[in-house]
Amino acid sequence: MTERRVARRYDLSLPVIIRVPTERVAETQKGKTRDVSTRGVYFVLDQDLEAGSELDITLTLPAEITHGSDVFVRALGKVVRVEKRMEDGSARMGVAAVIERYDIIRGENGRA
Secondary structure, eight states: OOOOOOSOOBOOOOEEEEEEOOSSOOEEEEEEEEEEOSSEEEEEESSOOOTTOEEEEEEEEOHHHHTSSOEEEEEEEEEEEEEEEEETTEEEEEEEEEEEEEEEEESTTOOO
16 A cells, blocks of 8 residues: 655644534534544544545644643644544544635633
C-alpha cells in the first residue's frame, strides 16, 4: 500500500468537540484525536458518523503544549472514512476527516 498523505501527521491525543450541522440543530459529540496534520485529523468517538458528513471541529491545544494558555483550533471538515474500533473493551468509532479550513483562537475566552 502506498502512502498518499502529503502533510506530516503528529500522534497527538487531544480533546476534540465535533458538531455535525443538520437542518435542525448541530449535534455535539466529544472524543479524542489520535493524529493530526494541517490537512486532516483522525479521532475516536462513541457515536457513529457517516462518510461525507460535514463537521465543525474544535481541538484544544493545552497550555503544556503551547507554553502559555490553552489554544483552540476551530476547523471545518468532512468525514472521509469511519471504522469500528475496540478501545479499553468498548466499541468506539474511528473517524478520518479532511480539514477544509481552520482558524486558531488564542486566549482564555476561545471556547465556542
